[in-house]
Amino acid sequence: MPDTNPTVWLTLQAHNPAVLIDYLVGTFGFDLVARHGEGETVEHAELLWPEGSGGVMLGAYKPEGHWTREPGTAGGYVVTSDPDRLYERVLAAGADIIVKINETPYGSREFVVRDPEGNLWAFGTYTGAPRGGHPS
Template sequence: MTPTTSPTPAVWLTLQAADAPALIDYLVETFGFVQTARHGEGDTVDHAELLWPEGAGGVMLGSHRPGNVWSREPGTAGGYVVTTDPDTLYERALRRRAEVVRPLADTDYGSREFAVRDPEGNLWSFGTYAGTPRTA
């Protein structure tokens, strides 16, 4: 794997948004997600994909469509994103005036992390904890 490539995500966080274009812009500009796909016309986003630049995670999102089989209320999701540099990311979030719900701090389980609420109401936690390693 080179610095410009990463494995294709196998698990995606999926979101629906009242204002999908604004949420895409927020995630790209505030945290550095990379938009790799966007389908739809005008302010309607049928499907968009954002990759996390530090690893193999991603977000799929689109405009909220009540009554669809795969419909959830906007602002009801939460996600955890692993970062190697939470301090710099936290400062970036503060400069972008993100709504901080948990300031940057060290945890008792060895992570350094913070949490914010996006403009749709979803909760995002960014930290160094990469999970418990898989055993054979």
């Protein structure tokens, strides 16, 4: 695990953030590192990906808020060193698989899952283009 906190966060809002937290931890293996709120109320939570430096911040959907997005409309890509093992884990958890594990034309082994709020999550081996790379 990296020694520094993430500097880029995926931010989500959820109709039922407690359920989404349990899903992200139990199904995908995120680590819950912070949760603020009483009981089932989640004002703010932070989850870290155990294989890298990425994180997710989430909380309850508040349509009147200044930083609001409709739940279930986000998508994220998470790099994993062992997509086959993770795929078996999400299958065993009964996840909603949108794209089965496959090899992509850009060299990734990956799959796509829909979470209980409707967000799409791709997990794969593609780590992105190197810094200084140029689009073709």
